[in-house]
Amino acid sequence: MQIETPTILKKIVERKYEEIAERKSHTPYGNLEVAASVANVHNAPRGFAQALRHQVAIGKAGVIAEIKQASPSKGIIRDPFIPADIARSYERSGAACLSVLTDSDFFKGHEDYLVEARAACKLPVIRKDFIVDEYQVLEARAIGADCILLIAACLDGEKLRELDRMARDLGMDVLVEVHNRPELELALEYTETELFGINNRDLHTFELSLNHTFELMGSVPSDRLIVTESGIHTRDDVAIMREKGIHAFLVGEAFMRADDPGEKLAELFQS
């Protein structure tokens, strides 16, 4: 008999379902609906896709700059960790958008970090988490998120469709993330979002290769905006991507390890 070892992604998603059940018993869905409509008045969506598109349209790289304290593959990557300071530093250096990890168990993230980062600047923010349930989509808007990440590896087609629609009905954008061809096909069939993330890191094994972007990009229709995600560390990485026609980037670790994350952003992306 073959014993299947659970991958890190499976562990994260299993734990996520428990976490959602705990949250639902603590804050009922109805309360969140109220909070989300209040947010739509006081923290109206800032136009995540549009901010990214704008940078690309004027010939620049569209950078989604990530705020994360730790990851399961690298442990703690930033200490001290002050989301508002990081957000301001990214904004000064011309980031198009922010990405804030809110998963606490594996990434040491928190919803408060998203709230603090967003309040400190004018940039649109994506809630970076493992979203598998409508409850989390509503929660994202309630805390002010302008966009959510949907990871195809965690979802079936019907769920992808539901969550994608729900987010857009709430006024948010959606970044759908794929890592291989079957996920790409699933995402194309079941989502309508324009933002298409290709993750260079395999969330089952942590294996990382920028070739994932090159191999999959040709199968993404040209009306979608491809975002290359993970493993961008040098100006050469950026140059290679841009030569191949990829102009939107999601970068975390390279910035988080720098004393001044915004300075690092400028170093990698300024022409």
Ligand SMILES: O=P(O)(O)OC[C@@H](O)[C@@H](O)c1c[nH]c2ccccc12
């Ligand atoms: O730190 P990096 O290698 O620059 O990667 C950033 C981002 O792509 C990565 O954090 C990420 C991409 N998809 C995810 C899904 C969940 C958690 C994290 C991620």
